[in-house]
Amino acid sequence: MKLAAILMLQAVAVAMAQHCLSPSHCCGQAEVDGAGAQLSYGQPRAPQPGSCNVSTTPGPGLRLPGPCHANPNGPLNARAIAPWDFWEDCDPARFPQRLLQARCRCRHCVSLRKPQSQDLGGNSMPVNVNLTVYYRQPCPGRTGAFYLEPRPYQVVVACVCLLAR
Numbered sequence: 001m002k003l004a005a006i007l008m009l010q011a012v013a014v015a016m017a018q019h020c021l022s023p024s025h026c027c028g029q030a031e032v033d034g035a036g037a038q039l040s041y042g043q044p045r046a047p048q049p050g051s052c053n054v055s056t057t058p059g060p061g062l063r064l065p066g067p068c069h070a071n072p073n074g075p076l077n078a079r080a081i082a083p084w085d086f087w088e089d090c091d092p093a094r095f096p097q098r099l100l101q102a103r104c105r106c107r108h109c110v111s112l113r114k115p116q117s118q119d120l121g122g123n124s125m126p127v128n129v130n131l132t133v134y135y136r137q138p139c140p141g142r143t144g145a146f147y148l149e150p151r152p153y154q155v156v157v158a159c160v161c162l163l164a165r
Helices: 002-020 029-040
Strands: 084-090 098-104 108-110 118-138 146-163
Touching (some): 002 146, 084 146
Parallel strands (some): 098 146
């Protein structure tokens, strides 16, 4: 039921923002920002408010230098045998502007035996999903006018443990 409601709201948002989705239907800055916000509804994003600065964090899927062990009392991403952390992927020209990306902590899986160490029999691998995001583009020949260009965008949502090849 909840998924159906989210899908219906996204369809309504796309219909409402349709007039800003091609170079032949240009919008002013405020209108294109409003359309981008409507199109971003329901998309995963970082929970922090404020201005969006371009992220200087290395790309998704790279390993963190942090501890490579599971925490039985932590959140899901810390309890996994392929633990991961999140980083904020931020682009002020994209809607949604903020996306959370997972980054695997370990090269290999965490052993379930005590003391915990990396198990060389398994590799920690990122799980990717493709989202449709929208980029603000200037309209050709129209100063101060923009449109939103939909593009697929790969987001790393978690890490899993896979048998080594």
